[in-house]
Amino acid sequence: xxxxxxxxxxxxxxxxxxxxxxxxxxxxxxxxxxxxxxxxxxxxxxxxxxxxxxxxxxxxxxxxxxxxxxxxxxxxxxxxxxxxxxxxxxxxxxxxxxxxxxxxxxxxxxxxxxxxxxxxxxxxxxxxxxxxxxxxxxxxxxxxxxxxxxxxxxxxxxxxxxxxxxxxxxxxxxxxxxxxxxxxxxxxxxxxxxxxxxxxxxxxxxxxxxxxxxxxxxxxxxxxxxxxxxxxxxxxxxxxxxxxxxxxxxxxxxxxxxxxxxxxxxxxxxxxxxxxxxxxxxxxxxxxxxxxxxxxxxxxxxxxxxxxxxxxxxxxxxxxxxxxxxxxxxxxxxxxxxxxxx
Amino acid sequence: xxxxxxxxxxxxxxxxxxxxxxxxxxxxxxxxxxxxxxxxxxxxxxxxxxxxxxxxxxxxxxxxxxxxxxxxxxxxxxxxxxxxxxxxxxxxxxxxxxxxxxxxxxxxxxxxxxxxxxxxxxxxxxxxxxxxxxxxxxxxxxxxxxxxxxxxxxxxxxxxxxxxxxxxxxxxxxxxxxxxxxxxxxxxxxxxxxxxxxxxxxxxxxxxxxxxxxxxxxxxxxxxxxxxxxxxxxxxxxxxxxxxxxxxxxxxxxxxxxxxxxxxxxxxxxxxxxxxxxxxxxxxxxxxxxxxxxxxxxxxxxxxxxxxxxxxxxxxxxxxxxxxxxxxxxxxxxxxxxxxxxxxxxxxxxxxxxxxxxxxxxxxxxxxxxxxxxxxxxxxxxxxxxxxxxxxxxx
Numbered sequence: 001x002x003x004x005x006x007x008x009x010x011x012x013x014x015x016x017x018x019x020x021x022x023x024x025x026x027x028x029x030x031x032x033x034x035x036x037x038x039x040x041x042x043x044x045x046x047x048x049x050x051x052x053x054x055x056x057x058x059x060x061x062x063x064x065x066x067x068x069x070x071x072x073x074x075x076x077x078x079x080x081x082x083x084x085x086x087x088x089x090x091x092x093x094x095x096x097x098x099x100x101x102x103x104x105x106x107x108x109x110x111x112x113x114x115x116x117x118x119x120x121x122x123x124x125x126x127x128x129x130x131x132x133x134x135x136x137x138x139x140x141x142x143x144x145x146x147x148x149x150x151x152x153x154x155x156x157x158x159x160x161x162x163x164x165x166x167x168x169x170x171x172x173x174x175x176x177x178x179x180x181x182x183x184x185x186x187x188x189x190x191x192x193x194x195x196x197x198x199x200x201x202x203x204x205x206x207x208x209x210x211x212x213x214x215x216x217x218x219x220x221x222x223x224x225x226x227x228x229x230x231x232x233x234x235x236x237x238x239x240x241x242x243x244x245x246x247x248x249x250x251x252x253x254x255x256x257x258x259x260x261x262x263x264x265x266x267x268x269x270x271x272x273x274x275x276x277x278x279x280x281x282x283x284x285x286x287x288x289x290x291x292x293x294x295x296x297x298x299x300x301x302x303x304x305x306x307x308x309x310x311x312x313x314x315x316x317x318x319x320x321x322x323x324x325x326x327x328x329x330x331x332x333x334x335x336x337x338x339x340x341x342x
Numbered sequence: 343x344x345x346x347x348x349x350x351x352x353x354x355x356x357x358x359x360x361x362x363x364x365x366x367x368x369x370x371x372x373x374x375x376x377x378x379x380x381x382x383x384x385x386x387x388x389x390x391x392x393x394x395x396x397x398x399x400x401x402x403x404x405x406x407x408x409x410x411x412x413x414x415x416x417x418x419x420x421x422x423x424x425x426x427x428x429x430x431x432x433x434x435x436x437x438x439x440x441x442x443x444x445x446x447x448x449x450x451x452x453x454x455x456x457x458x459x460x461x462x463x464x465x466x467x468x469x470x471x472x473x474x475x476x477x478x479x480x481x482x483x484x485x486x487x488x489x490x491x492x493x494x495x496x497x498x499x500x501x502x503x504x505x506x507x508x509x510x511x512x513x514x515x516x517x518x519x520x521x522x523x524x525x526x527x528x529x530x531x532x533x534x535x536x537x538x539x540x541x542x543x544x545x546x547x548x549x550x551x552x553x554x555x556x557x558x559x560x561x562x563x564x565x566x567x568x569x570x571x572x573x574x575x576x577x578x579x580x581x582x583x584x585x586x587x588x589x590x591x592x593x594x595x596x597x598x599x600x601x602x603x604x605x606x607x608x609x610x611x612x613x614x615x616x617x618x619x620x621x622x623x624x625x626x627x628x629x630x631x632x633x634x635x636x637x638x639x640x641x642x643x644x645x646x647x648x649x650x651x652x653x654x655x656x657x658x659x660x661x662x663x664x665x666x667x668x669x670x671x672x673x674x675x676x677x678x679x680x681x682x683x684x685x686x687x688x689x690x691x692x693x694x695x696x697x698x699x700x701x702x703x704x705x706x707x708x709x710x711x712x713x714x715x716x717x718x719x720x721x722x723x724x725x726x727x728x729x730x731x732x733x734x735x736x737x
Contacts, residue, residue: 088637092635099632105629105632107629107633109458110650119637156459
């Protein structure tokens with residue numbers, strides 16, 4: 001196995017507020033190898049975005065803080081506790097991030113070109129002219145027609161899909177080794193979503209760039225991810241390759257997520273949403289954090305918090321789930337059967 | 343009219359008053375009469391401005407040829423004032439002519455592509471006739487202030503014959519009459535424009551700079567920085583401004599620099615609050631987070647990403663603030679704490695004429711009208727800018 005590009009170990013990011021301590025990210029570990037796409041999946045409030053902000057050292061402090069004992073290593077270099085200066089050189093240069101709202105992620109008073117040029121000039125010390133040439137090439141690369149013309153346009157003159165392409169261009173400008181995409185397609189309509197995902201896949205292939213994709217859209221995950229990290233209540237609920245996790249979900253939360261997406265090939269079937277909501281991060285349950293919403297829950301879950309338990313796949317892939325069902329598989333009943341409508 | 347945004351080339355050909363109209367007979371007409379071709383196609387603001395500047399400056403050049411020539415000759419011992427006036431005259435004429443000539447040759451095609459929000463705001467502004475009128479008024483005021491040595495019929499501080507020329511009512515010799523020292527009121531009003539305008543401009547420049555910096559810092563950093571700065575603002579606001587001004591000026595020798603400094607250093611609170619509020623909401627916008635994620639330093643984010651976004655409201659506040667400052671300066675002068683005689687200032691002139699109101703109404707009336715029109719012009723422009731810079735009010 002290749003050395004991981006990014007290795008997150010036991011990451012704990014807490015927010016110390018007047019309403020108590022919110023344990024937004026509570027002991028998360030995962031890794032990303034070069035050129036790989038890893039998807040962080042989960043409902044809103046699971047700690048996905050805080051995890052990504054922690055990697056860039058952008059957690060607002062106060063009230064947020066990454067606890068001692070957490071470790072985020074990029075190519076072996078420890079980022080927790082690194083100087084602000086080091087982190088600043090890292091952001092946008094080695095690790096770049098695209099945000100959810102393409103409408104709001106571009107500065108309305110500058111042209112698109114100026115915004116692509118800025119990180120180039122700042123991180124790579126390019127001259128104005130060199131940066132312009134490079135920016136036009138980037139606009140071309142992300143599939144914007146007439147790039148030289150678009151360079152001088154303002155964000156309000158572009159459509160949502162175009163703006164997200166521009167965001168991608170800004171993010172890849174300095175050839176980062178890792179691109180964090182925080183719900184990059186949520187605000188776009190379906191055809192544009194597909195185009196942006198296609199673009200990300202192409203860029204990854206051409207540049208050997210790793211992508212950490214944060215999303216709640218399992219359709220997107222199935223399409224592009226190599227490996228999946230399912231997060232629930234600030235913890236990793238299940239990890240494995242995309243094929244494994246989708247084919248044989250072993251955490252009831254993953255099962256629930258999969259059962260709650262509409263599928264074209266099973267028409268007439270009722271959607272089965274997961275009951276309830278994610279508990280508040282300052283009030284995680286003592287035992288299994290999913291127990292309240294779990295269809296298999298028994299006494300053990302309420303009493304004892306399950307650790308991440310290794311699963312045998314028989315193919316030597318890393319596979320784990322935070323569920324007592326792994327230890328007591330007989331409890332998994334009734335097996336999920338399609339409830340066909342009468 | 344709704345602005346077509348975000349569509350790209352498809353919207354270029356949108357029907358729009360003034361779109362795709364060629365200025366007829368443009369170049370020839372513009373060479374003789376800059377601004378006229380623009381006026382003919384209904385471009386009110388630009389045309390009127392160019393025409394007024396051209397005709398007005400040409401009139402000065404012809405009617406005051408002797409003084410202009412004196413300023414040109416190196417050996418004449420012309421003062422710095424004269425030289426500045428000469429440069430203004432030449433530059434103004436050249437600017438009006440060159441702009442109009444080049445503009446008239448172009449096909450007037452309004453583009454929607456590659457157009458910044460400033461350009462869009464400029465278009466909205468130029469459709470607001472009152473605001474354009476105000477802007478033209480301000481331009482004229484500044485030209486008058488700079489050209490005062492050429493324009494004024496007499497020396498503003500020269501005493502006339504106290505027996506025959508004292509308190510002469512408006513006549514052909516003295517268009518606005520003379521005061522109790524037999525000085526020409528018109529000349530004094532013209533020179534007084536310099537004091538009012540420069541104090542208004544410089545003082546607001548100082549206060550807007552301080553206000554924007556402090557407001558941006560307070561809004562961006564939040565927590566205790568914000569608390570400390572805002573409590574200081576509260577304290578400054580709580581102190582009656584006029585009392586503060588009077589105290590400070592009474593402690594020192596009143597001079598124009600002191601007045602500018604004091605006015606500039608007491609008026610920044612409004613801008614600070616305004617900018618802080620804007621920054622507080624902008625800070626949470628994703629493009630500021632994105633700027634952080636691109637590894638930009640805090641100073642860079644504040645000055646290059648936040649401040650340009652608050653310039654709109656700041657410019658509006660500054661324009662309205664200039665009018666306010668001119669009134670404040672006039673009040674100070676009225677109280678005898680402003681610019682000291684014999685330098686003419688509108689406030690001082692109103693105060694001096696007050697006791698002679700019944701015998702010589704022209705003493706207070708004309709400088710008073712000058713104050714009213716100046717403040718009115720700034721307020722019209724301020725209101726126009728507010729409408730133009732707020733996309734929600736743009737029609």
